Amino acid sequence: MLAGHAGDTDAARAAWADPDGRVREAALGALERCGALDDATLGAALVDPEPLVRRRAAELAAKHPDVPLLAVLGDADPDVVEVAAWACGEQLETSDDPDLSVVDRLAELASGHDAPLVREAAAAALGAIGHEAGLPAILAACDDKPQIRRRAVLALAPFDGPEVEAAIERALTDRDWQVRQAAEDLRRAAGQLDT
Numbered sequence: 001m002l003a004g005h006a007g008d009t010d011a012a013r014a015a016w017a018d019p020d021g022r023v024r025e026a027a028l029g030a031l032e033r034c035g036a037l038d039d040a041t042l043g044a045a046l047v048d049p050e051p052l053v054r055r056r057a058a059e060l061a062a063k064h065p066d067v068p069l070l071a072v073l074g075d076a077d078p079d080v081v082e083v084a085a086w087a088c089g090e091q092l093e094t095s096d097d098p099d100l101s102v103v104d105r106l107a108e109l110a111s112g113h114d115a116p117l118v119r120e121a122a123a124a125a126l127g128a129i130g131h132e133a134g135l136p137a138i139l140a141a142c143d144d145k146p147q148i149r150r151r152a153v154l155a156l157a158p159f160d161g162p163e164v165e166a167a168i169e170r171a172l173t174d175r176d177w178q179v180r181q182a183a184e185d186l187r188r189a190a191g192q193l194d195t
Contacts (some may be wrong), residue, residue: 009036016041021050028056032063042067051077058083062090073105078115085109085118089125100133107137110152120148127155135159142167146176153182157189 012034015027028045031037042064045057054072058080061067069091072084088102106129109122123141126134138159141152153171156164171183 009034012036021048021053024048024050025053025056028053028060032060037064039064039067046072051075051080054080055083058087062087065091067091070102070105073102073109078113078118081109081113082115082117082121085121085125089121089128092125092129100131103129103131103133107134110134110137111140116145116148119144120151123148123152123155127152127157130158132159135164139163139167142171146174146179149174149176149179150182153179153186157186 009031012027012030013036015023015030018024018027024045028037028042031041037060042057042061045053046061046067046069048054048057054075054077058069058072061069061072061084069084069088073081073088075081075084085106088106092102103126106122106126110119110126113119113122119141123138123144126138138152138155141148141155143149144152149171153168156167168183168186171179172187174180174183
């Protein structure tokens with residue numbers, strides 16, 4: 001960690017070769033702070049045997065749009081998948097996923113993963129990407145657990161149409177106040193509610 005703050009790229013690279021996963025995780029952050037984290041190292045970190053290294057690599061990949069995350073969306077560790085889903089939302093725009101493989105995988109995660117945090121992150125990422133192919137999964141997430149409904153309602157922001165309006169209308173009367181607040185925020189942003 002000190003190597004990253006001191007700009008000691010050599011020490012950070014040496015730490016990346018350490019057998020301890022915690023050290024490799026810290027080395028990734030140090031390399032990023034030094035401006036020396038290349039896509040090849042990040043790609044290798046995404047398949048590291050230690051989940052904490054893969055999770056950190058997925059987080060850092062948010063700022064490395066040329067590092068593909070599709071395979072990591074199938075990781076065995078739900079914490080890794082959650083961060084990878086979030087990173088996809090940070091990384092991608094509609095044009096960056098021409099065959100929709102990432103959008104399709106995020107849609108599967110948003111509607112079918114066992115871990116609520118993964119479903120929540122996937123719904124949010126679909127909203128950030130804003131491709132119409134992700135809309136059905138976001139709409140389905142509007143009927144999930146409260147924290148997922150909240151994120152799903154906000155993920156509706158780039159979309160329009162009768163099904164979107166109906167979902168926002170339902171959210172305005174949701175039993176969870178934060179879901180209602182999210183729907184009100186969308187309406188307010190569209191100029192449909194007083195500030």
